[in-house]
């Protein structure tokens with residue numbers, strides 16, 4: 232006899248995150264590595280956040296607040312809602328996984344576009360639900376009509392990634408509102424807005440207003456991207472009190488650690504800093520897009536902090552290898568559901584120039 236593992240293990244896709252910088256240094260045998268592979272911020276956290284984390288470190292002998300009350304209150308104040316309608320998680324990924332576990336029985340259906348965020352297939356594999364992937368439409372955008380056509384009595388969860396990772400495309404809030412109005416009430420719609428701050432189509436909080444109309448809507452956001460806190464893992468959902476209760480029930484009691492709670496509660500106070508980060512990112516977005524076009528590449532218009540670059544007849548693995556030789560780490564489309572592409576996160580200007588020069592040499 233030998234140990235056996237749960238059957239779902241065989242169903243689980245391999246989640247391969249972008250290479251960690253240390254791993255990249257080791258693999259490339261060089262200290263001089265630029266990581267543009269995980270849509271992180273190139274800028275560290277706000278100084279006040281670093282100070283708050285340092286202060287909180289003294290109290291690490293204690294468990295954190297199980298209910299993350301201060302953080303949830305700050306998020307509620309920021310969005311003018313009730314803390315009962317704010318769920319926080321060890322990254323917004325944890326909320327996604329908990330949502331699937333809390334909503335789905337084996338045989339239920341989880342619907343999402345593809346390619347979209349690479350964690351979505353895990354939700355189905357872990358919960359035993361069936362995944363329904365709906366191909367993106369022309370221009371790498373969500374095909375909301377095609378998604379609606381796939382909704383059945385068995386559909387429990389629909390994930391809409393907007394702006395979409397890995398393609399960077401964004402649908403205006405108006406389109407999301409129309410979609411929500413047509414989705415049946417028994418379906419939970421998770422609007423994954425990890426990059427919403429970076430888009431310029433709408434006021435970033437336009438979709439938050441939809442929560443009043445659609446009790447089955449969940450707006451999911453994160454401190455990992457624009458706030459520069461990916462290393463701490465903290466995300467949140469604006470949702471119904473029922474949804475929050477459900478995701479809390481399926482998770483361990485202290486999933487958001489003290490430093491993450493402290494950092495996020497401070498970061499959310501600095502709206503001006505967020506605006507400045509967004510502005511700097513958009514300057515880089517315009518710069519990178521222009522240079523890519525000069526290279527004859529035609530990425531869809533990005534509304535996020537990364538570009539999705541179709542490589543046409545270039546070989547993806549070869550391009551990644553050549554970039555790697557120059558110390559540039561990007562994500563290949565192959566592992567993200569879109570072979571023949573690369574996804575590159577915008578870094579600082581110097582990093583972007585290095586990437587673009589290396590790409591020019593590789594094309």
Ligand SMILES: *Cc1c(COP(=O)(O)O)cnc(C)c1O
Nearest residue numbers: 322323324348396425453455466
């Ligand atoms: C990065 C990202 C997240 C956020 O992940 P965290 O778990 O909060 O770090 C969520 N959704 C999408 C689409 C992302 O790209």
